[in-house]
Amino acid sequence: MKASHTGMRIGYPCINRSIGCRSARTFRLASYSRNLLYETVGGNLDCLRKILVWNRDHRILFFRISSDLVPFASHPVCRHPWQDHFRKEFRALGNFIREEGIRISMHPDQFIVLNAQDEGIVERSIAELRYHTEILDLMGLDATAKIQLHIGGMYGNRQESMDRFIRVYGRLDTALLRRLVVENDEQRFPAADCLTLHNQTGIPVLFDVFHHSCNNRGESVGEILPLIQKTWSGGDGIPMMDYSSQKPGKRRGSHTDHIVSDDFREFLVKSLPYDLDIMLEIKDKESSALIAVAIAEDDPRFNRQ
Numbered sequence: 001m002k003a004s005h006t007g008m009r010i011g012y013p014c015i016n017r018s019i020g021c022r023s024a025r026t027f028r029l030a031s032y033s034r035n036l037l038y039e040t041v042g043g044n045l046d047c048l049r050k051i052l053v054w055n056r057d058h059r060i061l062f063f064r065i066s067s068d069l070v071p072f073a074s075h076p077v078c079r080h081p082w083q084d085h086f087r088k089e090f091r092a093l094g095n096f097i098r099e100e101g102i103r104i105s106m107h108p109d110q111f112i113v114l115n116a117q118d119e120g121i122v123e124r125s126i127a128e129l130r131y132h133t134e135i136l137d138l139m140g141l142d143a144t145a146k147i148q149l150h151i152g153g154m155y156g157n158r159q160e161s162m163d164r165f166i167r168v169y170g171r172l173d174t175a176l177l178r179r180l181v182v183e184n185d186e187q188r189f190p191a192a193d194c195l196t197l198h199n200q201t202g203i204p205v206l207f208d209v210f211h212h213s214c215n216n217r218g219e220s221v222g223e224i225l226p227l228i229q230k231t232w233s234g235g236d237g238i239p240m241m242d243y244s245s246q247k248p249g250k251r252r253g254s255h256t257d258h259i260v261s262d263d264f265r266e267f268l269v270k271s272l273p274y275d276l277d278i279m280l281e282i283k284d285k286e287s288s289a290l291i292a293v294a295i296a297e298d299d300p301r302f303n304r305q
Contacts, residue, residue: 008238008301009103009277011055011062012289019054021047024066032072034080041082044069045089052096060289062103062240062277067128069135074127083138094139103277104145105240106132115152115165122168126176133175143178144237148206151182151189151197162189162197169201178235181206183242186214186253191224198231205231208242209267210281214253221270229274238275243267244282255281259288261295268299275301 014024023044027036048065055063072078083090097104112125129147136145155161172180182198183206184191191212194205207228209221216224232239245263247254259282282288296302 008275008296008299009060009062009101010280010289010292010296010302011060011064011103011277012280012282012285013064013107014066014285016051016054016286017284018286019047019050021050023048023051024068026068026071029072029075029077032077037071037078037080037082038085041070041086042089045086045093049093049096052093052100052102055286056100056102058286058290059293060286061101062105062279064105064107064279065135067106067108067132070131073134074124074131083134087138090135090138091140094141097139097141103237103240104136104139104141105279106135106145106147108132108147108149110150112149113152114149114168115155115161117153117155117164126168126172129172129176129180133179136179137175143235145179146181146204146206146236146240147176147179148181148183148240150185151193154188158189158193162193165197166200169197169203181236181240183208184211184215186211188215190215190217191228192217192219195227195231203231204233204236204239206240206242208281210242210244210246210255211253213246221267225271225274238277240279241271241276242279242281244280255283257283259291261291264292264295268296272301 015022025040025044027040048069052063055061070082108128112128113121114125116122132147151162151165153161181204182194184194191205191207197203198205205228212221229239244255245260247256259280280288280292
């Protein structure tokens with residue numbers, strides 16, 4: 001099978017609506033028990049494999065794994081060795097991912113804030129990032145499997161907030177550092193701020209095209225892509241990129257329900273000649289991914305193995 005892949009991949013996050021299962025089933029904290037945890041994780045891993053097989057069969061080779069794969073994994077209540085219990089299953093998933101040339105990412109939720117002023121929030125955020133790292137490490141995936149996060153809160157002072165991110169980032173262990181990438185957001189920190197952080201820490205920048213359209217400093221996509229590309233070294237793989245467009249009639253920054261084909265074609269032209277893997281943050285998930293794959297058939301980057 002495809003042990004390596006150097007061309008462009010297209011994907012979607014977390015949920016496949018076509019196959020009748022979810023890899024992010026969870027339960028209430030009050031219901032927590034060893035048996036319920038293992039039953040839920042086992043079902044989530046089975047569903048994740050079904051999603052990856054479906055994606056492979058439809059040439060969708062980029063996927064974001066849900067943070068809820070293991071419920072409450074970073075919570076103090078979780079004292080059961082799920083890592084040992086499911087070690088073989090994680091390794092088998094990792095083998096499949098590598099053999100099929102699939103790219104994997106994860107994206108913790110908005111409560112993960114490394115630059116928080118509250119040290120308790122910082123410590124909980126680091127614990128959650130360790131859990132995400134453990135998932136990817138258990139699968140045996142290399143450093144091209146990434147965990148994306150935002151800079152965090154502004155707290156009334158952009159520079160102090162960025163400095164606080166840098167200080168916390170410097171405390172992280174190597175296992176986390178090889179996975180983390182920073183993403184521009186639509187309200188607070190544009191791509192230019194992420195590039196500044198890269199210059200001071202070396203963290204790769206994951207470029208969100210839609211967020212950039214909402215929050216930028218006047219740079220066009222064509223102007224900023226070369227700068228983004230340089231933040232990714234050989235071991236990181238080709239740059240990951242998030243893509244969506246504005247939902248008509250909704251507040252600025254609302255993701256569209258379905259891919260706008262003409263906009264996507266235009267983006268592919270604008271992004272030439274750069275290699276990238278595109279994550280579609282579009283609400284109908286694999287339905288839009290299928291259309292994007294069909295559109296990308298004419299792009300020389302997509303068919304290069």
